[in-house]
Amino acid sequence: xxxxxxxxxxxxxLGAFWVNIRLAxxxxxxxxxxxxxxxxxxxxxxxxxxxxxxAYVTVFRNMPLTIIMVFMTLGAWGQLNxxxxxxxxxxxxxxxxxxxxxxxxxxxxxxxxxxxxxVPIGQAEAARAIGLPFLASARLIILPQAFxxxxxxxxNVTIALIKNTTVAAAASVAxxxxxxxxxxxxxSSSYIYAIFFTFAIxxxxxxxxxxxxxxxxxxxxxxxx
Amino acid sequence: xxxxxxxxxxxxxxxxxxxxxxxxxxxxxxxxFGDLHVLRxxxxxxxxxxxxxxxxxxxxxxSTLCRAINRLETIDSGAIRIDGEPMPEEGRDLARLRADVGxxxxxxxxxxxxxVLDNVTLGPRKxxxxxxxxxxxxxxxxxxxxxxxxxxxxxPAQLSGGPQQRVAIARSLAxxxxxxxxxxxxxALDPEMINEVLDVMVALxxxxxxxxxxxxEMGFARKAADRVVFMSDGQIVExxxxxxxxxxxKSDRAKDFLxxxxxx
Numbered sequence: 001x002x003x004x005x006x007x008x009x010x011x012x013x014l015g016a017f018w019v020n021i022r023l024a025x026x027x028x029x030x031x032x033x034x035x036x037x038x039x040x041x042x043x044x045x046x047x048x049x050x051x052x053x054x055a056y057v058t059v060f061r062n063m064p065l066t067i068i069m070v071f072m073t074l075g076a077w078g079q080l081n082x083x084x085x086x087x088x089x090x091x092x093x094x095x096x097x098x099x100x101x102x103x104x105x106x107x108x109x110x111x112x113x114x115x116x117x118x119v120p121i122g123q124a125e126a127a128r129a130i131g132l133p134f135l136a137s138a139r140l141i142i143l144p145q146a147f148x149x150x151x152x153x154x155x156n157v158t159i160a161l162i163k164n165t166t167v168a169a170a171a172s173v174a175x176x177x178x179x180x181x182x183x184x185x186x187x188s189s190s191y192i193y194a195i196f197f198t199f200a201i202x203x204x205x206x207x208x209x210x211x212x213x214x215x216x217x218x219x220x221x222x223x224x225x
Numbered sequence: 226x227x228x229x230x231x232x233x234x235x236x237x238x239x240x241x242x243x244x245x246x247x248x249x250x251x252x253x254x255x256x257x258f259g260d261l262h263v264l265r266x267x268x269x270x271x272x273x274x275x276x277x278x279x280x281x282x283x284x285x286x287x288s289t290l291c292r293a294i295n296r297l298e299t300i301d302s303g304a305i306r307i308d309g310e311p312m313p314e315e316g317r318d319l320a321r322l323r324a325d326v327g328x329x330x331x332x333x334x335x336x337x338x339x340x341v342l343d344n345v346t347l348g349p350r351k352x353x354x355x356x357x358x359x360x361x362x363x364x365x366x367x368x369x370x371x372x373x374x375x376x377x378x379x380x381p382a383q384l385s386g387g388p389q390q391r392v393a394i395a396r397s398l399a400x401x402x403x404x405x406x407x408x409x410x411x412x413a414l415d416p417e418m419i420n421e422v423l424d425v426m427v428a429l430x431x432x433x434x435x436x437x438x439x440x441x442e443m444g445f446a447r448k449a450a451d452r453v454v455f456m457s458d459g460q461i462v463e464x465x466x467x468x469x470x471x472x473x474x475k476s477d478r479a480k481d482f483l484x485x486x487x488x489x
Contacts, residue, residue, distance in 0.1 A: 045315065122334035125297055126393075130348035130400055131324025133317055140351060145338050223337045224382035 004194050007184060016180040017202055019173065023097060023165040028158055030101035035108025036143070042109065043116055043142070045134055053109065060106040065099075069170040072099040089175075096168040100161060107157045115150025116142060120225070148221045155214020162207050177202070244451070245273030247309075248404050248435050249294055254303035256289060263289045264300065265459040271404065271437055276430045278446040278467070279439045281456035282482055287439045290456065291408045294437065295326040308403055324352050327397030327405035331412050333389040335381035341368065341392050342377040348400045360399075367395040371425050387418030391425055404435040411442055441486060443471060455479045 041053030060068070072095040076082040084094035119142055127137035147154075166178035173179070181199050185192050249271040256264040263286045271277050279287045292298040294305060296312050296319060305312045307326060313319040336344050345364040349355040355363070368374040371391040373384070381389055390410055397405055407426070411419045423445055430436055430449035438445065446453055446467045453470040455463040457478045463470065471487075474480045 120332075120334075122330060122332055123336065126328075126330065126334035126336065126396075128297065128320070129295060129323060129326070129328035129330075130396065131320045131322075131352040132348075133320040136351055140347065141336055148338065224380060225337050 003188075004191055007188050007191060007195070008198065011180055011184050013177075013180065013184075013198060013202070016175060016177045017206070019093075019176045020162070020165040020168075021206070023093070023100065023168055023173070023176065024158075024162045026097045027100035027104065027165070028161055030097065031104040031108050031157075031161065032154075034101060034105035036112060038105060038109035039112035039116065039146075040138060040143075042113055043138070057106045057109055060103055061110070063103070065103050065164055065167050066170050068103050069096065069099045069167050072096065073171050089173075092172045093168075096165075096171040096173045099171055100164065100168070104157055104161045104164070107160070108154065111150045111153035111157055112143075112146055114153055115146035115148070118149030118223075119145045145223050148223050151214055151218035151221060155210060155218070158214070159207050159210050162210065163203065244275050247271070248273050248275075248307065249437065250304075250306040251290075251294070252304045252306075254290075254293065254300050254305060256286075256293065256298065256300045263459045264293065267303070267459075267461060269454065269461065271435060273403075273435055274433045275451050276434075276436045276449050277438065277452050277454060278450040279437065279454045279456060280441065280446070280482075281462075285456040286459040287456045288408055291406050291437060291439050294404075294406055295323050295328055297328075320352075324348070324400050325403045327400060327402035329390070329393050329397055329405065329407045329410045331409040333381070333386070333393045333413070335389055335392055335396070337381055340378050340380060341373065341384070344381065344392060345396050345399050348396065352400070364395070364399060367398050368392070370398075371395045372421070385418065386414045387421045390414065390418075390422045394422075394425055394429075398429075404437065405429070407436065407438040407440065409439050409441075411440060443487075447471065455482070457482070 038053045038056055041049040042057075044050060044053075073092065076098075077091065077095055082095070083091060084098070085091040123141055123145065124137060127141040132140065166176060168176050169179045177199055181195060184195050188195075247270045249269070251267050251269040254264050254267040255262070265286075267290060269290075279290065281287045289298050293300050294307075296305075307322055310322060313322060335341075336347065339347065342361065342364050345367055346355075346357075346360040349360040349363065350357060365374060365377060368377050371394055373388045373391050373395070376384055376388060376392075381392070384392070394410075410426070411422055414422060419442070423442065426436070426438070426445060427449045438450070440446070450467045453465060453467050454461055455470065455474070455476070455478075463474065463476045463479050465475075470479070471483065474483055
């Protein structure tokens with residue numbers, strides 16, 4: 001037991017989780033912004049924007065996250081000189097955030113669109129009838145109701161995103177949980193089960209509240225009709 | 226079916242001297258839903274201060290006609306003018322013109338996530354740029370006028386149909402519209418709620434509001450309408466004063482329709 005605790009301290013398990021939490025937090029915000037914009041494209045009256053939004057979702061929803069993450073380092077950074085920070089580690093961290101956000105934005109967009117479908121067409125007609133242009137009626141009437149109808153699916157996307165931060169290893173973020181776990185097992189394979197459980201339980205603790213919160217708020221904030 | 230014969234224009238219609246210039250003009254308007262010809266050569270003029278009731282069997286195109294006036298439905302051919310201005314196809318100009326055309330829906334369509342008061346003040350604030358306290362003051366006055374001021378801070382879902390429809394009327398009035406469209410405003414209401422909405426509408430008509438009302442309420446037509454237009458199969462078949470229309474309908478289709486609804 002003491003030896004196990006020694007390993008956990010040496011490898012800074014909490015620090016590793018903190019990296020994933022930061023990845024998840026920043027990527028969720030970015031994905032939410034990008035996804036909302038895409039959803040706006042997909043419901044807009046302009047055919048070109050609708051097409052662009054649809055094309056984005058088709059491409060990124062159907063591509064493995066690992067490929068996007070590897071592309072962020074080897075392609076975006078390695079070949080295209082896409083630099084987000086002078087600091088080597090910070091640069092990879094930010095590239096990973098962008099990769100995660102770009103991928104999950106497609107799912108956020110679809111979650112919001114499912115929320116838009118919960119808003120009766122009459123709401124949009126009433127908004128137009130009092131003279132609100134498209135953007136104003138989307139911002140004031142459609143999207144606020146759509147978000148409240150999309151909390152449960154958005155929660156699911158957030159859960160997937162938190163767990164998918166472990167793929168950041170593919171974008172050379174070496175301090176995150178899955179990389180640390182692998183190193184720990186390599187160095188002290190006799191504690192393999194204990195190490196597995198440490199990370200499994202860590203993620204349970206991290207993710208479970210998100211699911212509970214999304215269920216709670218999806219009921220609490222539901223638009224009454 | 227002969228399209229031309231049944232088409233009438235307002236030139237032949239009775240107009241009293243208190244009516245002003247043409248506010249809504251529809252000229253040779255046609256619309257199809259796929260194979261269905263829902264509006265056939267519609268020519269209709271509504272003048273300032275006029276209360277027009279459109280009546281007809283379901284599927285006759287009366288609702289489409291009403292929705293076409295503020296372009297919630299597009300038209301295939303013809304022209305629609307509001308206060309002399311042609312209806313723009315889309316964009317900011319369309320939004321600006323729509324702000325001058327009030328619309329009251331069958332299913333109320335109050336903004337479900339906003340309070341009653343916010344429903345009424347949203348348009349003035351976001352479209353007209355009215356200051357918050359002024360919009361609020363005016364909104365409360367309007368809610369008072371339609372008799373739901375004490376519900377101002379409730380959400381629409383907490384109100385029953387009658388009060389919701391009265392809020393919807395207040396929401397339209399808050400924009401100071403030139404003309405108001407009512408698309409079967411009583412059809413979704415319980416019988417005991419119809420009168421409270423009817424009273425508000427009759428009062429509006431008496432104050433000189435220009436109104437286009439799709440309804441089956443003979444009571445409203447008799448009390449407040451200047452003119453009744455009867456539609457069938459996408460055409461305007463007959464138009465007359467309410468008294469004339471209900472007592473001496475000219476066309477067979479109108480006679481048939483009236484015999485069906487008046488026996489109940």
